[in-house]
Amino acid sequence: MPVNPASAPKSPERSAVRVLLRLWPYVRPVRGRWLGAAVVAVVASCLSLVIPLVLKWMVDGPVAERDPGGVWRGALYLLLLGVAEALLFGFRRWLVARPLSAVEAGMRADLYRRLQRLPIAFHDRWASGQLLSRGTTDLMLVRMFLAFPLTFLLVNGVTILAGYVLLIAQDWSLGLVLLTPVLPLVIVCSMFETRYGTVARRAQDQVGDLTTVVEESVLGIRIVKGFGRHRSQAESFRALSERLRGTELVKARLLAMIWAVITVVPELAIGAALVLGTVQVADGDLSAGTLVAFLSTALALRWPVESIGFLLAMSQEAATATERYFEVMDAEEEPDTASPTASTEDGPGGVRFEGVTFRYPDAPDDAPPVLDGVDLHIRPGETLALVGGTGSGKTTLTALVPRLHEATGGRILLDGEDIALMERARLRTLVSMAFEEPTLFSASVGENVLMGAGETAAEPELERALGVAQADGFVGRLPEGSATQVGEQGLSLSGGQRQRLALARAVVGRPRFLILDDPLSALDVHTEARVEAALREVLRETTALVVAHRPSTVMLADRVALLSRGRIAAVGTHQELLRSSQEYAWLMSGENQEKR
Numbered sequence: 001m002p003v004n005p006a007s008a009p010k011s012p013e014r015s016a017v018r019v020l021l022r023l024w025p026y027v028r029p030v031r032g033r034w035l036g037a038a039v040v041a042v043v044a045s046c047l048s049l050v051i052p053l054v055l056k057w058m059v060d061g062p063v064a065e066r067d068p069g070g071v072w073r074g075a076l077y078l079l080l081l082g083v084a085e086a087l088l089f090g091f092r093r094w095l096v097a098r099p100l101s102a103v104e105a106g107m108r109a110d111l112y113r114r115l116q117r118l119p120i121a122f123h124d125r126w127a128s129g130q131l132l133s134r135g136t137t138d139l140m141l142v143r144m145f146l147a148f149p150l151t152f153l154l155v156n157g158v159t160i161l162a163g164y165v166l167l168i169a170q171d172w173s174l175g176l177v178l179l180t181p182v183l184p185l186v187i188v189c190s191m192f193e194t195r196y197g198t199v200a201r202r203a204q205d206q207v208g209d210l211t212t213v214v215e216e217s218v219l220g221i222r223i224v225k226g227f228g229r230h231r232s233q234a235e236s237f238r239a240l241s242e243r244l245r246g247t248e249l250v251k252a253r254l255l256a257m258i259w260a261v262i263t264v265v266p267e268l269a270i271g272a273a274l275v276l277g278t279v280q281v282a283d284g285d286l287s288a289g290t291l292v293a294f295l296s297t298a299l300a301l302r303w304p305v306e307s308i309g310f311l312l313a314m315s316q317e318a319a320t321a322t323e324r325y326f327e328v329m330d331a332e333e334e335p336d337t338a339s340p341t342a343s344t345e346d347g348p349g350g351v352r353f354e355g356v357t358f359r360y361p362d363a364p365d366d367a368p369p370v371l372d373g374v375d376l377h378i379r380p381g382e383t384l385a386l387v388g389g390t391g392s393g394k395t396t397l398t399a400l401v402p403r404l405h406e407a408t409g410g411r412i413l414l415d416g417e418d419i420a421l422m423e424r425a426r427l428r429t430l431v432s433m434a435f436e437e438p439t440l441f442s443a444s445v446g447e448n449v450l451m452g453a454g455e456t457a458a459e460p461e462l463e464r465a466l467g468v469a470q471a472d473g474f475v476g477r478l479p480e481g482s483a484t485q486v487g488e489q490g491l492s493l494s495g496g497q498r499q500r501l502a503l504a505r506a507v508v509g510r511p512r513f514l515i516l517d518d519p520l521s522a523l524d525v526h527t528e529a530r531v532e533a534a535l536r537e538v539l540r541e542t543t544a545l546v547v548a549h550r551p552s553t554v555m556l557a558d559r560v561a562l563l564s565r566g567r568i569a570a571v572g573t574h575q576e577l578l579r580s581s582q583e584y585a586w587l588m589s590g591e592n593q594e595k596r
């Protein structure tokens with residue numbers, strides 16, 4: 001399983017605000033609606049502060065004067081204020097729901113586009129679950145942050161400020177009593193934020209790990225069942241989810257702690273103000289109505305103050321989600337080194353490898369390069385078979401031609417043109433590939449095959465490609481022919497059928513250069529013979545490099561190159577190499593040993 005390079009501990013200096021500010025380009029198009037919604041929420045929240053003033057008027061007025069009509073009028077005002085508050089909060093929700101889901105969708109689309117453009121080396125390093133969780137749960141957290149905590153931190157801030165002004169205006173000495181918890185609360189909140197941010201990050205990374213395990217178990221369900229590994233898989237899943245549960249419990253404990261502090265400390269201050277206020281009323285220094293209004297205002301501020309704990313928690317989670325999102329968005333894309341002056345040299349055509357070296361970026365420092373000065377020339381129109389022991393670097397060498405990996409040294413020329421200077425999109429229209437492990441997508445057979453051709457390719461090309469790959473027979477027998485949908489990764493087809501469709505995809509666009517990585521390994525001998533016969537026709541029109549493990553595949557080629565210890569050890573016809581190279585003879589003899 002690829003590691004998660006992102007789970008390295010982050011600097012404790014990271015500022016949640018700075019991280020969240022990176023969302024601005026996405027929020028900017030909806031800023032008007034968001035601000036409108038925030039203003040509506042501020043008005044709604046401040047309406048709740050008018051309620052104590054109505055109460056004061058009722059207590060000091062109609063209640064004191066025993067005026068039932070005035071009391072009913074006061075009750076009606078309270079009802080109207082409550083209804084207006086509820087309607088405004090509903091309106092706020094309506095204002096932001098649609099634009100914020102558009103922000104989430106836009107960010108997700110950008111992430112997907114980015115993932116498509118990131119180099120294979122990136123995908124080798126990153127576990128798929130980590131990427132999936134960034135595109136799902138993390139973006140959901142960001143949307144929730146924009147819809148709720150971001151608005152309510154502002155709304156509650158304004159409400160608390162307005163409330164304090166009212167409190168001080170009603171009685172400044174009691175107001176000061178309620179101000180005493182502010183400083184300790186600010187200190188506790190900032191300590192909480194740092195701690196919660198670290199734990200939230202851990203939890204989100206663990207969700208990514210869990211997603212990876214679920215994905216692997218589902219994709220590898222045949223292996224899991226076939227080897228009776230469901231119990232051990234369940235064990236490792238349980239271990240991971242226990243780990244996540246532990247982290248979630250730490251989060252819950254932190255949240256409970258901050259909630260308790262934020263609830264208890266202001267309550268103590270309100271209690272003290274109540275005692276002091278009652279003494280003042282008894283001494284005749286304060287009216288009963290003012291005390292009622294003061295305490296009602298203080299109680300109306302309880303929710304805005306108490307909710308700050310979980311609003312901060314949600315903001316921290318959104319900050320970690322944003323950080324995780326931008327870790328992918330900031331990853332370096334494949335540089336497109338297309339040079340307007342890309343030269344077509346007068347050198348020989350075909351494919352030429354000149355001193356090509358390659359080492360994987362994550363290989364240990366002391367490991368020798370996989371390819372170490374490969375020199376090879378495939379003449380125009382020629383088919384060259386590449387033979388080598390297991391792990392000798394055949395697949396790696398073929399992946400360098402369409403620049404799935406970049407050669408770390410030397411150069412590769414296609415018809416005299418250095419591929420490092422070619423635009424990738426153009427390079428990939430010239431070079432087509434079929435891999436040993438055929439990957440199909442959840443689409444129809446036809447769509448899967450036509451993926452290998454230009455936009456304009458249609459039925460005749462499809463028919464021809466299916467014919468070459470000897471796939472027309474079984475495709476014709478599928479319920480809806482080439483319109484039949486194949487399941488995820490083509491799992492509803494046999495290995496040989498998938499391999500033939502992958503081969504059809506490679507040849508459908510009549511590529512100038514064709515790379516086949518042991519494309520016939522899953523076929524029975526009869527089908528293999530038929531595919532080879534048809535393939536010979538295709539190979540006649542193109543320049544091809546075919547990775548071969550078996551003599552029958554080698555026979556497709558005009559010449560054979562032997563890859564050994566990272567270099568081309570010998571080139572010649574099959575017969576020549578059988579005579580001149582012991583290693584080649586041994587590889588072709590069918591003995592199956594690991595050798596490099």
Ligand SMILES: Nc1ncnc2c1ncn2[C@@H]1O[C@H](COP(=O)(O)OP(=O)(O)OP(=O)(O)O)[C@@H](O)[C@H]1O
Pocket residue numbers: 124360362363370388389390391392393394395396397
């Ligand atoms: N993504 C990767 N990161 C690091 N090392 C890799 C990676 N992929 C392959 N390797 C290493 O590079 C070497 C060559 O692998 P490669 O797949 O090219 O061999 P191969 O000749 O095609 O083998 P086979 O015949 O078994 O398919 C191996 O030692 C392998 O472990």
